[in-house]
Amino acid sequence: MDIKLIETFVTVVRNGSSTAAAKVLGISQPAVSLQLAKLEKAVGFELFNRTPSGLVITPEGQRFLPEAISLLQAWKKLHDVREGIRINGLGALTVASHPSAAVSVMPYVADAFARQYPDVKLRLINRMSEEILTHFPGTGVDIAVCELSRDLPGVQVRRIKIRTHVILPLDHPLAAREILTPTDLSGEPFIAMPPERLIAHQVRSAFDEAGALYNPVAEVDYFASICVMVAAGRGISVVDAFSARNFAPLGLHLRPFLPVIPYEIAILSMPNRPHSALHDTYLALLETHLLSEGIQ
CATH class of the missing domain: 3.40.190.10 (Periplasmic binding protein-like II)
Structure with a gap:
């Protein structure tokens, strides 16, 4: 069953006529009538009586209406969730940083990130570099910044030298x-x-x-x-x-x-982990900010 047919039915009931519903939906009045006819054929009973004064909802239509409204609300919620995932990934991001970057770098990167994703929850964790190296990529951290004192097998490392x-x-x-x-x-x-x-x-x-x-x-x-x-x-x-x-x-x-x-720090991420748009955006903003004071 086409969700657009359900939407048309509910809109007609709420607005009192097919003409008013057509204006709300941005389609023609004949298109509304056609969609109602398709829905009635799909459900197997009449939803409206056609009278000289207009459409009058049938008892069957009255009983069908609450379920149609619930279905439409659920569909819209599903659509919003889908769009949120498509645009914002999983909707949250956790970034760990050693103290210097936590104070002088991350607040500015976080601000730039929030301008693009104002509804996303960003968690910034302040840890010593050795603690980050010991636990990354555990504890749910997506991206980390620290001084790198040893190799980290299996971790993607981007070294940046800062003036x-x-x-x-x-x-x-x-x-x-x-x-x-x-x-x-x-x-x-x-x-x-x-x-x-x-x-x-x-x-x-x-x-x-x-x-x-x-x-x-x-x-x-x-x-x-x-x-x-x-x-x-x-x-x-x-x-x-x-x-x-x-x-x-x-x-x-x-x-x-x-x-x-040069003061060298490293950005850590996982090369084999599926990355959301949030991850990639924050990573790009972080690299750009650090490279603004970078040296070759």
């Missing part, structure tokens, strides 16, 4: 220089990452190779905390571009650092 900046308090005299080197920073109080982090090793190596004095006065796990400490005048540092720009309004000068030290 870094020297960050200085607003009143620091070195802010007068356009580019800073380890020699320029020699002996300056430095807010450092822990030595086991790759970027800390890279910065220390740059100082050593230049014969400059590396002077860490604090070791801090998070770029966000480092930025706040530098803005408060506790020292200087080298952080990723996203953290630097995100916290610049607190009172930071940003300067390029030579030699170039």
